[in-house]
Amino acid sequence: xxxxxxxxxxxxxxxxxxxxxxxxxxxxxxxxxxxxxxxxxxxxxxxxxxxxxxxxxxxxxxxxxxxxxxxxxxxx
Numbered sequence: 001x002x003x004x005x006x007x008x009x010x011x012x013x014x015x016x017x018x019x020x021x022x023x024x025x026x027x028x029x030x031x032x033x034x035x036x037x038x039x040x041x042x043x044x045x046x047x048x049x050x051x052x053x054x055x056x057x058x059x060x061x062x063x064x065x066x067x068x069x070x071x072x073x074x075x076x
Contacts, residue, residue: 002047002065005038007031009054016041019050039064 004019014034015024018041025041028034038049039062046065053059 002042002045004048004050005042007034007038007049007051009052009056 003021005025006017006019008015008017010024010027013027013029014031015028016026016034016038017024026034026037028037035049035051038051041047042049042062042064047063048065049060049062050058051060051062
């Protein structure tokens, strides 16, 4: 089963962490590279990317799995 990949703030930078993991997968100085890493992992595993803001709240989600009832995505 694919793990969701979370992009979360870490100190002055950003981290990618697989859901349920105790350690971060990657650290970056900027948010965009962390999002790119998370998307690559999610595409490879067929999971979802969950992007958090500096305040910890979820800002966005993107699914890369085989969803039989996908939501209508107006972003892409």
